Amino acid sequence: xxxxxxxxxxxxxxxxxxxxxxxxxxxxxNKKYILIEFPYPSGERLHVGHARSYCCLDAVARWxxxxxxxxxxxxxxxxxxxxxxxxxxKTGVHPSVTTRENIDNSSKQAKDWGLSFDWSREINTTDxxxxxxxxxxxxxxxxxxxxxxxxxxxxxxxxxxINQANExxxxxxxxxxxxxxxxxxxxxxxxxxxxxxxxxxxGLKTVNYRSDIAAQxxxxxxxxxxxxxxxxxxxxxxxxxxxxxDKYLEAFTTRIDTLFGVTFVVIAPEVxxxxxxxxxxxxxxxxxxxxxxxxxxxxxxRKQKKENTGVDTGLVAxxxxxxxxxxxxxxxxxxxxxxxxxxxxxxxxxxxxLEFARTFKxxxxxxxxxxxxxxxYEGEGKLVNxxxxxxxxxxxxxxxxxxxxxxxxxxxxxxxxWVFSRQHYWGEPIPMIECKKCGWVxxxxxxxxxxxxxxxxxxxxxxxxxxxxxxxxWVNTTCPNCGGPAERETDTMPNWAGSSWYFLRFCDPHNxxxxxxKKKLKYWLPVDLYNGGMEHTTLHLLYSRFWHKFLFDIxxxxxxxxxxxxxxxxxxxxxxxxxxxxxxxxxINPDEIVSKYGADTLRxxxxxxxxxxxxxxxxxxxxxxxxxxxxxxxxxxxxTGHKSGSEEAGSKLAELAVRIGRxxxxxxxxxxxxAMMEFxxxxxxxxxxxxxxxxxxxxxILAPMAPFMAEELWQRLNGESxxxxxxxxxxxxxxxxxxxxxxxxxxxxxxxxxxKVRALMESHKADEEERVREKALQxxxxxxxxxxxxxxxxxVPGKVIxxxxxxx
RNA sequence: GCCGGGGUGGCGAAAUGGUAGACGCAAGGGCCUUAAGAGCCCUCGGUCCAAAAGACCAUGCGAGUUCGAGUCUCGCCCCCGGCACCA
Numbered sequence: 095x096x097x098x099x100x101x102x103x104x105x106x107x108x109x110x111x112x113x114x115x116x117x118x119x120x121x122x123x124n125k126k127y128i129l130i131e132f133p134y135p136s137g138e139r140l141h142v143g144h145a146r147s148y149c150c151l152d153a154v155a156r157w158x159x160x161x162x163x164x165x166x167x168x169x170x171x172x173x174x175x176x177x178x179x180x181x182x183x184k185t186g187v188h189p190s191v192t193t194r195e196n197i198d199n200s201s202k203q204a205k206d207w208g209l210s211f212d213w214s215r216e217i218n219t220t221d222x223x224x225x226x227x228x229x230x231x232x233x234x235x236x237x238x239x240x241x242x243x244x245x246x247x248x249x250x251x252x253x254x255x256i257n258q259a260n261e262x263x264x265x266x267x268x269x270x271x272x273x274x275x276x277x278x279x280x281x282x283x284x285x286x287x288x289x290x291x292x293x294x295x296x297g298l299k300t301v302n303y304r305s306d307i308a309a310q311x312x313x314x315x316x317x318x319x320x321x322x323x324x325x326x327x328x329x330x331x332x333x334x335x336x337x338x339x340d341k342y343l344e345a346f347t348t349r350i351d352t353l354f355g356v357t358f359v360v361i362a363p364e365v366x367x368x369x370x371x372x373x374x375x376x377x378x379x380x381x382x383x384x385x386x387x388x389x390x391x392x393x394x395x396r397k398q399k400k401e402n403t404g405v406d407t408g409l410v411a412x413x414x415x416x417x418x419x420x421x422x423x424x425x426x427x428x429x430x431x432x433x434x435x436x437x438x439x440x441x442x443x444x445x446x447x448l449e450f451a452r453t454f455k456x457x458x459x460x461x462x463x464x465x466x467x468x469x470x471y472e473g474e475g476k477l478v479n480x481x482x483x484x485x486x487x488x489x490x491x492x493x494x495x496x497x498x499x500x501x502x503x504x505x506x507x508x509x510x511x512w513v514f515s516r517q518h519y520w521g522e523p524i525p526m527i528e529c530k531k532c533g534w535v536x537x538x539x540x541x542x543x544x545x546x547x548x549x550x551x552x553x554x555x556x557x558x559x560x561x562x563x564x565x566x567x568w569v570n571t572t573c574p575n576c577g578g579p580a581e582r583e584t585d586t587m588p589n590w591a592g593s594s595w596y597f598l599r600f601c602d603p604h605n606x607x608x609x610x611x612k613k614k615l616k617y618w619l620p621v622d623l624y625n626g627g628m629e630h631t632t633l634h635l636l637y638s639r640f641w642h643k644f645l646f647d648i649x650x651x652x653x654x655x656x657x658x659x660x661x662x663x664x665x666x667x668x669x670x671x672x673x674x675x676x677x678x679x680x681x682i683n684p685d686e687i688v689s690k691y692g693a694d695t696l697r698x699x700x701x702x703x704x705x706x707x708x709x710x711x712x713x714x715x716x717x718x719x720x721x722x723x724x725x726x727x728x729x730x731x732x733x734t735g736h737k738s739g740s741e742e743a744g745s746k747l748a749e750l751a752v753r754i755g756r757x758x759x760x761x762x763x764x765x766x767x768x769a770m771m772e773f774x775x776x777x778x779x780x781x782x783x784x785x786x787x788x789x790x791x792x793x794x795i796l797a798p799m800a801p802f803m804a805e806e807l808w809q810r811l812n813g814e815s816x817x818x819x820x821x822x823x824x825x826x827x828x829x830x831x832x833x834x835x836x837x838x839x840x841x842x843x844x845x846x847x848x849x850k851v852r853a854l855m856e857s858h859k860a861d862e863e864e865r866v867r868e869k870a871l872q873x874x875x876x877x878x879x880x881x882x883x884x885x886x887x888x889x890v891p892g893k894v895i896x897x898x899x900x901x902x
Numbered sequence: 903g904c905c906g907g908g909g910u911g912g913c914g915a916a917a918u919g920g921u922a923g924a925c926g927c928a929a930g931g932g933c934c935u936u937a938a939g940a941g942c943c944c945u946c947g948g949u950c951c952a953a954a955a956g957a958c959c960a961u962g963c964g965a966g967u968u969c970g971a972g973u974c975u976c977g978c979c980c981c982c983g984g985c986a987c988c989a
Contacts, residue, residue: 305906305907306905306906306907306983306984307906308906309905309906309907309984310905310906310983310984310985312905313904313905313906313984313985314984314985316985316986316988318988318989320989345989346988346989347989348988348989349989360989396987397986397987398987425987426987427987427989428987428989429987429988429989432986432987432988432989433988433989434989436989437989438989439989440989444989445903446987446988446989447989449987506988506989508985508986508988628983628984631984632984632985702914702925702926703914704914704915705915707907708907708908709982709983710914711914713913713914713926713927715926715927715928716913716914716926716927718927719925719926719927720926722926722940722941723925723926725940725941726941729941764914764915764916764925764926765915765916765917765924765925767925767926768915768916768924768925768926769924769925770925771924771925771926772924772925775925842921843921844920844921845921846920846921846969846970848969848970849920849968849969849970850970851921854921875955875956886969887969888920888969888970890920893920893921894920894921894970896920896969896970897969898969898970
């Protein structure tokens with residue numbers, strides 16, 4: 095065998111498969127469900143970023159199996175998506191063909207890396223047997239009123255010809271191509287995720303997500319408590335008499351306590367549009383012109399901070415607190431989808447309002463006592479200029495004024511309902527039929543799945559209709575309700591649909607009668623550990639929690655939260671410290687690493703590269719360090735001749751097993767690898783202390799991280815009978831049951847005087863303080879400082895002894 | 903502005919309040935080899951010192967708690983990620 099090369103281990107992969115070492119079944123205690131986000135099967139194959147998450151979690155899964163857990167570690171493909179569709183547009187090759195090919199290639203990669211997936215549970219979101227249930231869930235949501243169609247302004251990418259959810263628009267630009275999105279009105283399916291906002295928030299308290307992930311979700315949901323306040327619009331007629339047709343402007347505020355300081359009301363152009371007819375003639379033209387100009391701007395232009403613009407509508411509103419008449423303005427800075435699109439202007443206590451008031455010379459009335467007068471004060475304090483609330487603390491006043499009916503307590507969210515329609519081919523058809531008589535009717539469940547029909551042209555249309563709209567014989571159908579002529583929905587679901595419930599399907603992937611058997615769900619759920627990209631925190635992770643909660647509500651899943659622990663891996667940058675990309679030429683191909691250094695080198699380097707959650711930089715030199723380590727332990731293991739080694743070696747190994755276990759548990763993969771290296775260094779210096787028994791323990795500990803090398807060495811050190819049977823190292827138990835014997839292990843103790851280390855001293859772990867003290871005081875460099883002085887002694891066994899010289 | 907995470911050698915980084923820099927890389931020196939590759943051994947935060955011993959300095963800055971602080975507390979500075987004309 096070539097000593098400079100690690101085998102890729104095809105032989106082992108086959109044997110492990112034959113033995114079905116990684117198959118998960120529902121018949122044992124102590125289940126663990128370990129999940130990594132399933133990938134999109136792209137033509138680029140799996141990259142080193144995938145490998146990081148997969149290899150690290152694979153080590154956890156393997157370790158848990160050795161500890162006796164029944165581990166479900168499944169894999170699949172989130173295969174609907176744009177690249178396959180774009181490829182089809184270019185070449186005419188059906189996306190399912192491209193997808194199949196990509197899946198085959200990527201599967202081979204995953205197997206080459208030694209990932210211990212249970213392949214019998216492999217799923218694919220584009221499989222009709224799978225998306226049948228994606229559609230089924232949509233129908234259930236429709237039945238419960240959570241899926242609805244509405245004409246709404248959507249984010250439209252003029253290049254991709256696709257509508258996007260707010261979550262998909264990054265910095266005003268299309269997530270896919272970077273073109274600035276524009277707003278346009280289109281009839282879209284929406285999912286009412288906002289109805290679950292509070293529960294998505296509360297649920298976070300019951301799970302163990304990493305704190306930054308939970309915080310980001312809280313942020314995104316953006317719950318704000320405040321009050322809605324009705325400002326009556328005074329017109330010529332209402333000024334004269336009470337009128338049941340009174341018009342009101344409803345503003346949302348978190349600071350109802352500043353209500354007496356309101357000196358104007360500002361409304362968003364979209365809101366103003368609906369009031370245009372009430373505007374007095376003298377101002378009508380100017381106001382309409384302003385609104386028109388504002389509505390023509392893109393979302394991005396609108397949000398670009400610049401000069402204050404706005405126009406007085408000439409309308410007058412009444413402050414419900416004191417009946418004061420205040421002007422109604424319209425201004426671009428007020429967004430229609432934030433709060434109610436109506437802002438009460440309190441320039442004394444809000445920076446944005448103050449700016450506006452200064453620009454347009456509107457009055458400023460302070461109503462919260464601040465340190466100095468005449469300046470902006472946004473904090474809490476005592477109320478002034480506020481009638482009977484004067485002197486009251488602002489926090490108290492908020493409660494009291496709401497109680498007194500000046501406003502209605504109300505909650506707003508940053509979270510919006512989920513725009514669920516896409517005008518693309520390669521997605522799940524939305525299983526709905528529109529009948530002129532009956533309206534929207536879901537496809538009956540026994541007719542699911544609504545399969546994607548073949549099309550000639552994959553290109554979306556300029557009108558924004560899906561390519562499916564071209565296929566008349568598919569579009570035209572009969573109403574399941576009345577049998578009359580009807581049309582199918584031609585939009586498809588977004589990418590996020592199939593991934594919103596796949597973790598459930600893994601529990602029962604071949605079930606034709608339901609999305610998953612409830613007993614199996616009950617056995618496997620929740621996912622104990624779910625790892626994925628940080629970029630999915632506000633998208634996939636929130637969507638899938640929402641779907642799960644809905645399925646819980648209709649009794650399909652047994653628990654309200656799908657994932658117990660959620661973690662996230664950091665991005666791997668190219669060695670030039672920049673994001674890996676083809677155009678920069680800094681992409682590392684994991685397959686090349688595997689063929690040159692072996693899969694174990696890739697695996698252990700991915701673990702060693704840095705703290706798991708942190709962004710890291712790829713370094714080929716550092717990878718070679720791992721490679722050297724693996725070659726070295728092979729030499730060490732092969733050089734082991736005698737059967738049993740020393741007690742100290744045994745004890746060190748037991749300690750190592752505990753340490754590695756602890757590191758894998760808290761996902762400190764880098765220090766786990768370091769601990770293995772540290773042990774190997776010790777081994778190199780104490781070869782006589784390591785016998786075959788000890789070497790075998792070491793190999794077991796190595797097995798989760800480097801399964802190929804461990805198997806190779808295990809087979810070599812195995813007895814003849816085991817060799818014949820091929821008993822795998824991956825069937826062995828974790829060796830930490832060996833008690834760490836606390837016998838006279840020598841430790842180096844730090845001897846301090848007044849907290850400064852003055853000497854090091856050999857000692858035994860079990861040594862008593864008195865013995866250590868006497869010995870330490872003999873040391874010259876200690877005697878030098880302590881001689882003839884009174885000392886207080888602080889002794890930490892095995893660590894430190896500190897002589898603190900008293901002053902007297 | 904709000905929320906979250908950070909700041910430690912030439913570099914990636916370690917460190918339940920207890921020897922700061924484990925482990926790896928790079929660098930320097932040596933061995934082996936005809937050579938290359940691979941491997942093996944030694945040195946490796948700074949200052950003082952010929953060197954050793956030893957002393958002092960050192961975990962973004964400044965205080966504090968403690969016998970003892972990279973770690974805890976308070977006040978700053980800077981970097982990264984998320985959100986934001988958010989009412």
